[in-house]
Amino acid sequence: MLVQGLHLEITPAIDEYCRAKIGKACSHVDPREIREVDVRCSARGGEDSRGGHEHKTEVTVLMTRGTTLHADGTGENLYATIDSCADIVTRAIRKHKEKHSGKGSRHASHEASAKDAFMADDDDGDDVPPAA
Numbered sequence: 001m002l003v004q005g006l007h008l009e010i011t012p013a014i015d016e017y018c019r020a021k022i023g024k025a026c027s028h029v030d031p032r033e034i035r036e037v038d039v040r041c042s043a044r045g046g047e048d049s050r051g052g053h054e055h056k057t058e059v060t061v062l063m064t065r066g067t068t069l070h071a072d073g074t075g076e077n078l079y080a081t082i083d084s085c086a087d088i089v090t091r092a093i094r095k096h097k098e099k100h101s102g103k104g105s106r107h108a109s110h111e112a113s114a115k116d117a118f119m120a121d122d123d124d125g126d127d128v129p130p131a132a
Helices: 012-026 077-101 103-120
Strands: 002-006 033-044 052-064 068-075
Touching: 012 033, 012 068, 012 077, 033 077, 052 077, 068 077
Parallel strands: 002 033
Antiparallel strands: 033 052, 052 068
16 A cells, blocks of 8 residues: 655554554455555645635546546545545445446346246247237
8 A cells, every 4th residue: 555645744643543443444355356545635725825725535446347436535634534534435346346246147137037937938839029
């Protein structure tokens, strides 16, 4: 995991917090499926600017099969943006796992076998379902 800062010094506390939160979000998938995790924290504004102080965190997770998961959060508190990104990554990983699980192929084959069974129950010999 790579933690970088733009206009912001990454202290050991921030680094440890990022690794704990984003690491826990990525722990829901096999570690061999994750190739790289990149966390970029940035800050802009401050006392002298009119817009106020703003922190931004971007997380990019590169998976081994070419999938890229991306999350970003913006707010006044850096730790809150890291939490937001961790939640987004957790949901994206869950969605990725559900999409790529073997569940879909089992349902499709079950649907095809039910249709074949319906056609086999027809007694008149033609393979056309009766009109409703």
